[in-house]
Amino acid sequence: MRHLVLVLGDQLDPGSAALDDFDPEQDAVWMGEVAEEATHVPAHQQRLVLFFSAMRHFRDRLRERGIKVHYHALGPDPAADRGADFVTLLQADVPALAPQRLVVVEPGDWRVQRRLETAAAALGLPLEQRADRHFYCSREGFRDWARGRKGLVLEYFYRHLRRHYGVLMDGDQPAGGAWNFDRDNRETFGREGPGELPPAPSFEPDATTREVIALVQARFPGHPGDAAAFDQPVTPEQAEAALDSFIRHRLPAFGTWQDAIWTGEPFLYHARLSAALNLHLLDPRRCVEAAVAAWEAGRAPLNAVEGFVRQILGWREFVRGVYWLHMPEYAGHNALGHEGALPACYWDGDTDMACIADAMRSVLAHGYAHHIQRLMVLGLFAQLYGVHPYRFHEWHMAMYLDAVDWVSLPNTLGMSQYGDGGIVGSKPYCASGAYISRMSNACRQCRYDPRQATGEGACPFTTLYWDFLDRHAGRLRGNRRLQFQLRNLQRKPEEERAAIRRAAAALRERLGAGA
Structure with missing residues (x-):
């Protein structure tokens, strides 16, 4: 084997850089569901269903493309696991597969990246980490932007990316004459409430997802939530459908009411696309382009579109940059000296x-x-x-x-x-x-x-x-x-x-x- 391509559970992108120059005659993909990620804190049952189902759908899609996939699926019996964590599984499989190189898109988790580097060194194999094209701004790009600044301010970074990518720009000025429209996006529903709301999209579990639901119910019955109620996108096609539903039905009112709360109405006008985005089932550029197109066509007001764009092109990219600029020390910060446990x-x-x-x-x-x-x-x-x-x-x-x-x-x-x-x-x-x-x-x-x-x-x-x-x-x-x-x-x-x-x-x- 030439390359063993490692696909992590939050990198389910059909156009992943890890698959560049993939040769089905010489290369293979490796994926693993691991118990440690489910149990080091008692993960919500639907979170487990999302990750495991989306991973299995991605596995099947790769196999349909003629790509060999070595996949470790969890079963209901923990004794059947070949290892409790990602690295243990990988180290158990690699000697028999005998690749010349491990290839992975740079992980989103600093801990996973360091453990992969350690595992590759122990196996005596080079680990090629490729840039994650899912994001607008690379780690290095954010580091270059941050260099020499006294502080990191979202607004300035957001403007930098708006200019660089020409998003909601009128020449060198922001569309509508302002960089953000927060002043228009803080309305409350008042005593009358939100009224009739558009229905939230729901996706019926297919056979693969139903199999995962049964697994989670059998193996993790004490975890929070109810696996049987899962109805989220697990494929790129479903994620696109969820995006289309938001753009058509909820984006027009999203801006005005984005900060409002109403009991018994958890979704209101929000997109609920972040899970699909963070697993790379949905490209952030598609979200931004679709929202801007809705504004240009007169189907959504600028305050709503700009507020949505800022969450994706601004905040999402900004926090990723902060994470990789300051890790691993960042995880140990406790500026206020708080030591309490969460209330029950x-x-x-x-x-x-x-x-x-x-x-x-x-x-x-x-x-x-x-x-x-x-x-x-x-x-x-x-x-x-x-x-x-x-x-x-x-x-x-x-x-x-x-x-x-x-x-x-x-x-x-x-x-x-x-x-x-x-x-x-x-x-x-x-x-x-x-x-x-x-x-x-x-x-x-x-x-x-x-x-x-x-x-x-x-x-x-x-x-x-x-x-x-x-x-x-x-x-x-x-x-x-x-x-x-x-x-x-x-x-x-x-x-x-x-x-x-x-x-x-x-x-x-x-x-x-x-x-």
Whole structure:
């Protein structure tokens, strides 16, 4: 064998660089489902179905092209596994296959990359890592852009890529005369709610997916979620259909309502394409091109299209760049010194806080919550509570279908928990229950009052918000974006601040820890 091409579970791209110059007479592909990735944190059942089904469909597609694929599939009996982790499986197979070289697209996970390098060295084989063409910006390209800058600012990087690729540009100026339209994208539904919503696309499991569902139910019955409810895209064709549905039915209203929350409506106008994107079932360029074409044809307003484009061309590329620029040290950051475990409700959804209960219903049912629920409900509460930022990241990796390390870590440890001390975001995203009351209807259904920090009906968000500012006032005093909040804290009498500290301590004791 000349090349043994390693295809990782989040690199299911038919046009992958790993398959460049592939010779069916001399080369083969190797893929493996591994138990370690499913169990080092108790992964959501639907997350397991997504990865294993998408991998098996990709395997079958390669075989239809006449490509030999060596594939390790998990079975219901762990004793039948040839190894618990990716590297052990690879080291067991390579001697018999006897390739001259291992070829892989650069992994999205720093840990996987280092383990592959170590394994290749132990096997005495060269490991050729090819650039991942899925992304607009290469690792080296981001490093070049970041060189010499005092700080990494998404807005400047986003503008750089808009100019470079000519996306939503009018000559050298942004289309519509502005780089972003955030001011138009923060509307709330009001008391009347969102009204009738377009149906979310759903994909009936085929025989391969049903086989995986049965496997997950048999082997991982105690994991969160319900494998039987899985209905997500597992092929490029299904991912394209999901994109088409979003562009036609939800993109026109996406911008205006992208930050709004409504209980019992987990999807609203959101695309829910990130899982397909992160497994490389869907090309980000297709998403951007389709959205821009909808604007040019008058089928979607500019504020909606720009907001969608910014999530893909801007934020997604930015966090990948941050990840590879700062790893492996990034994973160890804990700027606020938080050491707490997650409250138990993050695993079972059992809580009387209406906003968290609603968000967790979506996470448990679908392995999904939209970005405001992630950042300003579940993420916010974990930060105020004092959860260790890496533990929050591990939870995110376990519970969300779209979570892969390069995108999850900067979003959770950095943006959500401020564990990186300001590399991704310039301030902690801290807010009281008033924010949730403004953006959703959850507080109307809740026994807690978002205006109260102490007392029987005090909102846990509000209690912990003031406690957070009190605990970190010294550390955050130099952050100009928090001066207003810190001045409000200073106006509170010491006896009130002491009462808030006591209430926060009692709240942490009552909520307990789940992991």
